[in-house]
Amino acid sequence: MRKNLGVIPAVFPMPVLMIGTYDENGVVDVMNAAWGQICEMDRVMVCLSPEHKTTDNIRKIKAFTVGIADLPHMKEADFFGIATGNRMSDKFERTGFTAEKSTFVNAPVIAEFPVTMECELLEQVSTEFLTDVFVGKIVNVTAREEVLDDKGEIDASKLQALIYDPFRKDYYVTGQRVGRAWSEGKPLMRQK
Amino acid sequence: MRKNLGVIPAVFPMPVLMIGTYDENGVVDVMNAAWGQICEMDRVMVCLSPEHKTTDNIRKIKAFTVGIADLPHMKEADFFGIATGNRMSDKFERTGFTAEKSTFVNAPVIAEFPVTMECELLEQVSTEFLTDVFVGKIVNVTAREEVLDDKGEIDASKLQALIYDPFRKDYYVTGQRVGRAWSEGKPLMRQK
Numbered sequence: 085m086r087k088n089l090g091v092i093p094a095v096f097p098m099p100v101l102m103i104g105t106y107d108e109n110g111v112v113d114v115m116n117a118a119w120g121q122i123c124e125m126d127r128v129m130v131c132l133s134p135e136h137k138t139t140d141n142i143r144k145i146k147a148f149t150v151g152i153a154d155l156p157h158m159k160e161a162d163f164f165g166i167a168t169g170n171r172m173s174d175k176f177e178r179t180g181f182t183a184e185k186s187t188f189v190n191a192p193v194i195a196e197f198p199v200t201m202e203c204e205l206l207e208q209v210s211t212e213f214l215t216d217v218f219v220g221k222i223v224n225v226t227a228r229e230e231v232l233d234d235k236g237e238i239d240a241s242k243l244q245a246l247i248y249d250p251f252r253k254d255y256y257v258t259g260q261r262v263g264r265a266w267s268e269g270k271p272l273m274r275q276k
Numbered sequence: 277m278r279k280n281l282g283v284i285p286a287v288f289p290m291p292v293l294m295i296g297t298y299d300e301n302g303v304v305d306v307m308n309a310a311w312g313q314i315c316e317m318d319r320v321m322v323c324l325s326p327e328h329k330t331t332d333n334i335r336k337i338k339a340f341t342v343g344i345a346d347l348p349h350m351k352e353a354d355f356f357g358i359a360t361g362n363r364m365s366d367k368f369e370r371t372g373f374t375a376e377k378s379t380f381v382n383a384p385v386i387a388e389f390p391v392t393m394e395c396e397l398l399e400q401v402s403t404e405f406l407t408d409v410f411v412g413k414i415v416n417v418t419a420r421e422e423v424l425d426d427k428g429e430i431d432a433s434k435l436q437a438l439i440y441d442p443f444r445k446d447y448y449v450t451g452q453r454v455g456r457a458w459s460e461g462k463p464l465m466r467q468k
Contacts, residue, residue, distance in 0.1 A: 086385070087424060089417040093314040094393050094430070096344055096437050097289040097450060121313035122285040122442070123323045123406055131315045152288055155454060163461025178464050193278070201286050206405040213398040213413075214315060219405045225281040232279060238286070238443040245288050247439075247450060248457060250314070251430040255460070258289060258439060259451030262347060265440060268447070269355025272370050 093250050100161055100246040100255065102151035103130060104183070104192045104200070105141035107169075112176040112183045112192045113137050116165030118248040120150065128201055128220050129209075137169030142218055146205040147189040150220070151197035155244040155257050157181075160196070162255070188223040198231045198243055285442050292353055292438040292447065294343035295322060296375070296384045296392070297333035299361075304368040304375045304384045305329050308357030310440040312342065320393055320412050321401075329361030334410055338397040339381040342412070343389035347436040347449050349373075352388070354447070380415040390423045390435055 098118040105113050115138040120130035128150055132139045142148050153161035160179040167175045176183065183192035186202040193200050203220030210216060233239040240258065247256040290310040297305050307330040312322035320342055324331045334340050345353035352371040359367045368375065375384035378394040385392050395412030402408060425431040432450065439448040 085421045086387075086418045087421055087428065089419055089428070089430070091318045091414050092417050093317055093320070093414070094344070094391050094417045095291050095293070095312065095314050095320065095342070096391070096430075096432060096435060097291055097439055098314070099287050099289055101287070119314050120287065121321075121323075122287050122290070122311050123409065125285055126283045127405065128285070128287065129313075129406060131313075150287070152286070158455050159460050159464065161461070162455070162457060162459065163464040166458055166461045166465060195278075199286050199288070207403060209401065209403050209406050211399060211401050211403075213319065213411045214321065214401050214409065217315065217406065219403075221405075222283050222285070225284050225286045226278045227281055229277045229279055236279065236281070238281070238288075240288060240441040240443055240446065240448060243288060246454070247289055249432040249453075251432055253457040254432065254453050255455040255457060256432060256453050257451040259449040261441075261446050262438070262449050263350050263354070263447040265354060265445045265447060266358055267354065268351050269353070269358045272351065272355040273358060 097247040098250055100153035100248050102153050102161060102197055103138050104149035104194055105138050106145055106191060107141050108144055113141055113169035114164045114176055114194060116161055126222050128203060128222055130218050131216055132218055133216055142205055145190055147191040148220060149186060149191045149193055149200050149202050151194055151200040153246045154198050155246060157196050158246060158255060193226055199227045199238060201225050290440040290442055292345035292440050294345050294353060294389055295330050296341035296343060296386055297330050298337055298383060299333050300336055305333055305361035306356045306368055306386060308353055318414050320395060320414055322410050323408055324410055325408055334397055337382055339383040340395050340412060341378060341383045341385055341392050343386055343392040345438045346390050347438060349388050350438060350447060385418055391419045391430060393417050
């Protein structure tokens with residue numbers, strides 16, 4: 085039996101993305117955003133409403149980073165979603181986190197987050213029904229060595245990546261690896 | 277220490293979305309898509325390249341559903357990403373799954389998936405840098421009773437929702453609940 089729940093945002097899991105920017109004076113801001121996704125192999129999109137400091141910064145500086153929040157930094161990641169850089173001048177400093185300028189774009193890489201995309205702004209998209217979408221070109225991805233496997237690739241089981249739950253507004257962590265994509269379904273390809 | 281990994285799609289976790297459509301003859305198709313996200317409280321966007329049967333169907337019928345794939349149906353969910361409705365006429369039938377027409381839009385709700393958004397196509401967006409994005413208005417969300425809590429809301433811990441890992445192309449499941457959003461960071465709001 086199914087129940088109708090009305091109109092709710094029901095994508096799950098959602099990521100906990102850490103959008104890193106500089107303002108025109110080089111002050112670091114980081115914002116917590118769940119509404120972001122890859123939209124091409126070398127592009128990422130984030131939906132950011134106009135009132136954010138981050139939105140201002142991206143418009144002016146035309147670059148941003150997208151980090152993945154992890155369990156050891158849940159407190160700070162959540163804080164980045166509560167506080168606003170518009171009214172709290174020491175927002176980033178309060179966390180004690182370390183920002184280093186990306187070697188590829190004019191945006192900060194936050195040392196504490198395990199994986200970060202370094203992006204140039206390609207376009208701000210606002211159509212009739214899709215508004216305030218920022219499309220970034222992924223110029224590089226930087227990762228902490230601890231989350232890499234012996235081939236130098238990111239091992240998701242080491243990330244402790246946070247998941248945002250839009251239903252009850254909770255955080256979860258990633259659980260077990262359960263299968264391989266483009267493989268688990270193969271028995272149904274042969275059947276007939 | 278950090279390593280540079282070059283240009284890779286590095287959003288994690290990604291969802292495993294089941295895009296359900298009818299063609300002009302009422303034949304059901306379901307496609308596996310990771311590149312989708314909420315873009316407003318009542319809107320969802322999915323990036324779908326033009327060659328898919330699903331893309332054709334959405335263009336013609338102007339409606340689709342977005343289901344959340346879960347662990348008990350991993351084999352079928354993965355199959356929906358391997359097979360194409362363009363060349364396999366019994367694609368949906370092979371799974372033995374049950375499709376019921378949505379009471380809200382002209383698209384199928386797949387009974388096996390725990391949570392499904394029922395959507396009307398609002399717009400197909402193609403700009404210079406953001407192409408083949410379909411924006412849907414969420415008209416209703418339908419959920420299996422087993423995943424609801426005693427208030428009738430979706431309990432993410434009951435979903436067994438799949439996660440797509442873009443790094444190694446694996447599936448994971450959701451792990452433990454670890455905290456509350458807009459709450460874990462409050463101590464840093466008071467500090468000063």
